Amino acid sequence: MAAPVDISASLRTFRRLLLLCFGLISLLLGIAVATFFVHQARQTEQACATQLRLLGQLYARQLSFWRQQQIGAAELLSQDRRFVDLAGALLQRQEPGAAAALRERLQPLFRRSEIHALGLCDADGQLLLLLSDNPAWTAHFDPADARRSLALAQPLFSRITQDCPDSAGQSLPPVPPHMNLIVPLPAAAGGALVVFLDPLKVLIPLLHDWPVPSDSAEIILVRQLQDQILRLTPTRFGDNCAPLTKATPPPGELTLGRAMLDGRTGFIRALDYRLTPVFAQIEAVPGSPWLLAAKIDRQEALRPLRHSLWRTSLLALASLTGLGFILLLWWRQQQARYLADFHQAELRNRLLASRIDDLSRHANDIILLCDPQGAILDGNERALESYDLSLEELRQRSLLQLCDLEESEAALLWQQLSLQPAVRLDCLQRRKDGSNFPVEVSARWIEQEGQRLLQAIIRDISERKEAEERLHHQARHDALTGLPNRTQISEQLRHAILRAQRSHNQVALLFLDLDLFKNINDSLGHATGDALLRALARRMRSVLREKDNIGRFGGDEFLVLIEDIQELADIVLVANKLADTVAQPLTIEGRELCVTTSIGISIAPDDSTSAEQLIRFADTAMYQAKERGRNNFQFFTSDMNLRLQQRLELENDLRKALQQNQLLLHYQPQIDLRSGAIVGSEALVRWQHPQRGLLGPDLFIPLAEQTGLISDIGRWVLHEACLQNRLWQQQGFADLAVAVNLSARQFQNLQLVEEVLAVLRDTGLAAAALELELTESLLMSDVQTAVEQMQRLSQAGIRLAIDDFGTGYSSLNHLHRFPLDRLKVDRSFVQSIAQQDSTIARSIIVLAHELGLEVIAEGIETAPQRDFLLQHRCHFGQGYLFSPPVSAADFGALLRQAVFSPAE
Numbered sequence: 001m002a003a004p005v006d007i008s009a010s011l012r013t014f015r016r017l018l019l020l021c022f023g024l025i026s027l028l029l030g031i032a033v034a035t036f037f038v039h040q041a042r043q044t045e046q047a048c049a050t051q052l053r054l055l056g057q058l059y060a061r062q063l064s065f066w067r068q069q070q071i072g073a074a075e076l077l078s079q080d081r082r083f084v085d086l087a088g089a090l091l092q093r094q095e096p097g098a099a100a101a102l103r104e105r106l107q108p109l110f111r112r113s114e115i116h117a118l119g120l121c122d123a124d125g126q127l128l129l130l131l132s133d134n135p136a137w138t139a140h141f142d143p144a145d146a147r148r149s150l151a152l153a154q155p156l157f158s159r160i161t162q163d164c165p166d167s168a169g170q171s172l173p174p175v176p177p178h179m180n181l182i183v184p185l186p187a188a189a190g191g192a193l194v195v196f197l198d199p200l201k202v203l204i205p206l207l208h209d210w211p212v213p214s215d216s217a218e219i220i221l222v223r224q225l226q227d228q229i230l231r232l233t234p235t236r237f238g239d240n241c242a243p244l245t246k247a248t249p250p251p252g253e254l255t256l257g258r259a260m261l262d263g264r265t266g267f268i269r270a271l272d273y274r275l276t277p278v279f280a281q282i283e284a285v286p287g288s289p290w291l292l293a294a295k296i297d298r299q300e301a302l303r304p305l306r307h308s309l310w311r312t313s314l315l316a317l318a319s320l321t322g323l324g325f326i327l328l329l330w331w332r333q334q335q336a337r338y339l340a341d342f343h344q345a346e347l348r349n350r351l352l353a354s355r356i357d358d359l360s361r362h363a364n365d366i367i368l369l370c371d372p373q374g375a376i377l378d379g380n381e382r383a384l385e386s387y388d389l390s391l392e393e394l395r396q397r398s399l400l401q402l403c404d405l406e407e408s409e410a411a412l413l414w415q416q417l418s419l420q421p422a423v424r425l426d427c428l429q430r431r432k433d434g435s436n437f438p439v440e441v442s443a444r445w446i447e448q449e450g451q452r453l454l455q456a457i458i459r460d461i462s463e464r465k466e467a468e469e470r471l472h473h474q475a476r477h478d479a480l481t482g483l484p485n486r487t488q489i490s491e492q493l494r495h496a497i498l499r500a501q502r503s504h505n506q507v508a509l510l511f512l513d514l515d516l517f518k519n520i521n522d523s524l525g526h527a528t529g530d531a532l533l534r535a536l537a538r539r540m541r542s543v544l545r546e547k548d549n550i551g552r553f554g555g556d557e558f559l560v561l562i563e564d565i566q567e568l569a570d571i572v573l574v575a576n577k578l579a580d581t582v583a584q585p586l587t588i589e590g591r592e593l594c595v596t597t598s599i600g601i602s603i604a605p606d607d608s609t610s611a612e613q614l615i616r617f618a619d620t621a622m623y624q625a626k627e628r629g630r631n632n633f634q635f636f637t638s639d640m641n642l643r644l645q646q647r648l649e650l651e652n653d654l655r656k657a658l659q660q661n662q663l664l665l666h667y668q669p670q671i672d673l674r675s676g677a678i679v680g681s682e683a684l685v686r687w688q689h690p691q692r693g694l695l696g697p698d699l700f701i702p703l704a705e706q707t708g709l710i711s712d713i714g715r716w717v718l719h720e721a722c723l724q725n726r727l728w729q730q731q732g733f734a735d736l737a738v739a740v741n742l743s744a745r746q747f748q749n750l751q752l753v754e755e756v757l758a759v760l761r762d763t764g765l766a767a768a769a770l771e772l773e774l775t776e777s778l779l780m781s782d783v784q785t786a787v788e789q790m791q792r793l794s795q796a797g798i799r800l801a802i803d804d805f806g807t808g809y810s811s812l813n814h815l816h817r818f819p820l821d822r823l824k825v826d827r828s829f830v831q832s833i834a835q836q837d838s839t840i841a842r843s844i845i846v847l848a849h850e851l852g853l854e855v856i857a858e859g860i861e862t863a864p865q866r867d868f869l870l871q872h873r874c875h876f877g878q879g880y881l882f883s884p885p886v887s888a889a890d891f892g893a894l895l896r897q898a899v900f901s902p903a904e
């Protein structure tokens with residue numbers, strides 16, 4: 001089982017990451033906003049400073065100009081000689097009418113709209129003349145100002161006053177706001193001209209004229225008086241009378257008054273008279289002791305920025321909230337999906353794990369779980385069953401103890417396992433009782449709950465091994481006899497040759513072929529043939545030494561290997577022993593059978609050291625033995641090799657024979673023994689070989705059958721015979737019939753009937769004029785098929801005869817099933833008549849009559865044979881007595897020659 005996954009830890013980590021991301025985004029946004037605003041604040045302050053500087057400078061110039069104007073107008077009068085004289089007279093109180101004259105002189109100035117009143121004061125500042133309707137003005141004139149002006153001999157402006165108490169702190173009669181200008185008269189006059197200016201006309205509007213509406217901006221006009229900064233004009237807020245320097249700032253803060261006292265000009269950040277933070281520009285009014293301060297509350301100056309800051313902060317906050325909300329939603333969604341996936345996967349894993357657990361518990365393979373040292377920790381049911389151990393007993397063993405391995409093999413396996421993640425090997429496993437069984441081990445390292453374990457899946461391959469061995473055995477053994485087959489015996493021969501070469505010894509190869517086995521097989525059936533082969537194989541094996549090998553080479557052929565031969569007599573001994581044991585009668589299915597064998601012998605290394613060649617030589621020698629009358633053995637000789645080559649050449653030539661029209665037919669007449677008339681012919685094939693002359697069928701028909709060429713040859717023979725017979729019929733021998741031999745292969749062709757009918761159609765011969773000769777063994781090999789094939793031929797009107805009747809193992813039980821027309825008594829039985837043994841010939845004739853068949857005897861060489869046959873009601877015959885097989889031309893001549901002499 002895999003270790004449980006800490007899902008909450010994973011989620012917590014994921015959430016932390018998400019929060020970290022959000023925090024980072026917020027921080028970055030905050031830094032961006034703050035940086036932006038610090039920058040903006042700086043920009044705003046600079047813009048404000050620029051604006052204040054321009055305004056300050058502008059106002060300073062305008063004030064200077066206004067001052068000059070006022071002073072200029074007053075000085076113009078003070079420089080008027082008459083006026084100065086009159087003023088002197090008045091001041092010195094010498095001329096009583098001077099006051100009236102002065103009033104008149106002052107009228108033009110007094111009419112100026114900016115002037116409340118005009119007066120003259122003496123050197124002590126005593127107001128001696130007042131040109132005004134309101135005598136209260138006198139109280140609003142400070143003699144100290146006059147004295148100061150006269151002492152400095154400079155014009156002097158008082159501060160603007162309205163309802164300020166006097167220097168003694170007494171309230172004064174009310175007058176409009178005013179500013180007193182004191183212009184000293186020439187020394188002769190000894191006094192000064194006093195002008196009560198109305199600041200509301202020009203000065204105050206000028207100072208209040210701020211370019212844009214503002215809640216806090218103002219121009220303050222001041223002048224220094226000793227260590228005080230006095231306000232010359234009313235200020236916008238609060239106490240208009242107190243000096244600017246009166247305000248006491250918090251420690252470390254700069255006030256406007258302090259800055260002016262310190263003589264600072266230009267842009268400053270300070271607290272004003274209300275102790276409110278302001279941006280201010282201090283400018284000196286040129287040509288005067290006046291200073292002006294253009295100022296605006298910092299709060300107002302920075303208000304748009306603050307608003308923008310708020311808006312931006314709100315926007316950022318809203319964005320962050322939105323982002324946070326989206327992240328939260330996404331997080332929830334992810335969390336839900338993750339949890340769903342996790343639980344689903346966990347469920348799947350659990351299901352899978354339980355299924356796997358279940359499967360492995362009841363698996364067909366052995367499953368073992370071992371610790372890293374190979375000690376078994378657990379095993380499934382199959383393991384307990386296979387080793388016949390309880391779980392406790394199993395746990396007391398190690399994986400290597402279960403494997404039936406040599407010490408070195410076990411060490412190697414363990415070394416491989418320590419180097420590789422997985423190892424596969426085939427070995428044996430030991431059961432509790434010490435027996436073992438073959439297995440395929442797949443061992444691999446696995447991680448289970450954090451532990452490194454060794455898992456071994458062990459498959460019992462006993463069945464597979466057995467099947468493999470069976471297959472291997474089957475591939476190398478003959479299924480029928482259990483002897484080594486062609487492959488194995490050939491291989492054994494190769495090894496034997498090598499051994500013989502090494503030990504300078506000889507190996508004899510005996511090639512055995514049962515004589516006439518085909519007849520037994522065909523006539524008694526395959527089952528009998530098989531039983532015979534099995535019995536003979538057992539017999540032959542039993543007469544051989546243990547170290548001699550015998551194998552079935554194919555069909556009825558066997559190979560025997562004899563090693564360590566001392567002399568040829570040993571081989572002769574073995575060959576005779578084999579021939580004798582084969583020749584012993586056998587009882588198969590209640591029937592006694594006798595077979596013989598022909599043996600060919602070749603010897604390595606004398607004849608050859610090639611296994612294939614040695615087999616071929618022994619085969620050739622075996623043919624020689626057959627030719628020598630069967631049931632004997634022949635050693636291979638070099639001239640046999642020559643015959644073998646000739647056989648190969650013949651086969652090669654036969655392939656070309658048909659194309660090159662080298663085949664021809666001879667016809668042997670078939671005679672009505674009573675009349676001596678030719679009633680038909682038997683077509684017998686010949687081969688006009690270009691080098692070897694005219695060859696009889698015995699020399700090439702067996703070869704044609706072995707190579708399959710018989711089908712083409714047979715087709716040609718049939719066509720040629722039918723065509724020829726039709727020609728003779730057309731030449732006047734209308735009832736003439738023709739008999740054609742049919743080979744086994746031709747008969748087994750399922751298209752035979754169609755092919756024969758096609759030939760009849762092509763040649764125009766009537767079916768009744770054709771007789772097909774079949775051998776006994778051909779019919780008996782598969783009776784049912786033969787019956788069916790013959791019925792189809794017979795139904796088509798074709799006549800059927802059994803050739804060489806009596807030589808095979810015809811079952812008389814089956815004979816009546818075949819739709820036959822004729823039995824042909826074999827030549828050997830006809831010849832036996834001459835030897836006073838006519839029993840079989842007579843029996844066949846009787847049998848034919850009883851079955852309602854015609855009977856024909858072949859190989860009639862003598863008149864007594866003919867007479868005997870006729871006497872026993874065999875009405876047809878053929879043989880050298882009448883004519884050997886002859887060419888078509890000669891046969892035509894025979895036909896025309898009329899009849900053979902009938903029987904006596």
Ligand SMILES: Nc1nc2c(ncn2[C@@H]2O[C@H](COP(=O)(O)O[C@H]3[C@@H](O)[C@H](n4cnc5c(=O)[nH]c(N)nc54)O[C@@H]3COP(=O)(O)O)[C@@H](O)[C@H]2O)c(=O)[nH]1
Pocket residue numbers: 668682683684685696697698701714717741742743803804827858859860861878879880881884885
């Ligand atoms: N499938 C095919 N088999 C064929 C064909 N042609 C021939 N054969 C088979 O070859 C066998 C040998 O034939 P052949 O050498 O032609 O011998 C025939 C006669 O020459 C011989 N014969 C006839 N009369 C006598 C005689 O009085 N004495 C004597 N010693 N021999 C004689 O017998 C052969 C004819 O025998 P059979 O066919 O049994 O009537 C031959 O047996 C065929 O099986 C072919 O085209 N196809």
